[in-house]
């Protein structure tokens with residue numbers, strides 16, 4: 001598939017300044033995102049915040065339609081929340097756990113999700129169990145099947161972990177959840193905007209993501225999808241008079257859409273920027289984006305494989321744009337700093353972010369070089385040559 005790389009780079013001012021392989025941290029936004037956000041901030045300053053929100057109503061509301069379109073949902077199943085963690089929290093803490101309920105999760109689960117599991121285990125007597133990996137290093141669907149019983153209240157997994165190229169088999173997991181009638185929550189923070197996703201194919205009930213990573217939206221944005229059919233089973237842990245209506249002195253009614261997971265005050269400029277980023281991805285199409293990312297990532301892995309002392313650490317059958325590696329005898333933070341001095345951005349992912357996975361593999365840290373569609377083969381070659389000269 002032909003990918004219009006000229007256009008992608010023309011629309012990305014940052015590529016003139018850095019070689020950015022920290023897209024899993026926060027990607028470079030398009031100039032359209034930047035312009036739309038700044039324009040709204042200027043409008044707020046000129047005519048007032050409430051007045052600007054009213055004037056830009058359609059641009060703000062577009063975020064629900066665009067987010068829904070990207071994942072095959074309905075606009076009223078979307079809540080815009082300030083980041084993936086809070087979006088995930090709002091879903092997770094809505095589940096009415098009772099003592100003895102089981103949560104099944106994955107080995108490569110994200111730290112900010114596992115800590116809440118431990119909290120509900122401690123406070124509510126919930127049992128947290130980790131589904132083992134298969135021989136490819138991804139969640140074993142067979143093992144999950146065996147672990148299912150009537151006490152499983154929630155299957156909750158990270159689709160693409162923070163620390164590697166693995167893509168967990170989210171659709172197969174969803175089939176099991178659906179057959180059992182069990183709630184299914186996906187942390188899709190690293191996958192929305194990177195690969196095509198459809199909530200019906202995933203069979204998920206709740207899905208959280210962030211704006212600043214593969215979607216290329218502004219920082220401080222994210223969203224939560226909640227399937228309409230499960231809304232009434234979920235009581236948001238925090239509510240205000242946006243999430244609910246105060247209908248009588250002694251009574252409130254929760255909203256009947258996913259906005260019950262939002263709160264009233266929000267960053268309108270960022271919401272508009274997120275809408276523009278989502279529309280940009282829709283226009284490119286997720287199929288084209290995913291194909292380009294996979295090509296670049298496999299090229300990067302191939303080149304890294306040829307560098308002495310470097311070991312690529314990615315697991316799974318399907319590998320995404322997050323390319324991780326270790327370097328024998330090198331201080332990874334120092335390597336990152338030296339690359340940064342040469343205007344090449346990577347990050348270092350450490351054990352506490354994905355403790356179960358990292359400990360099982362005997363890893364303290366990995367260098368994370370994450371590609372997006374606007375990166376190029378030339379950038380990859382320059383990065384790998386520079387890395388080799390540094391180490």
Ligand SMILES: Cc1ncc(COP(=O)(O)O)c(C=O)c1O
Pocket residue numbers: 024083084085086110112158160161162187189190209210211222
């Ligand atoms: C798998 C995963 N989930 C959740 C998050 C948290 O996202 P946010 O920083 O938007 O809350 C991250 C961030 O790195 C992540 O990698």
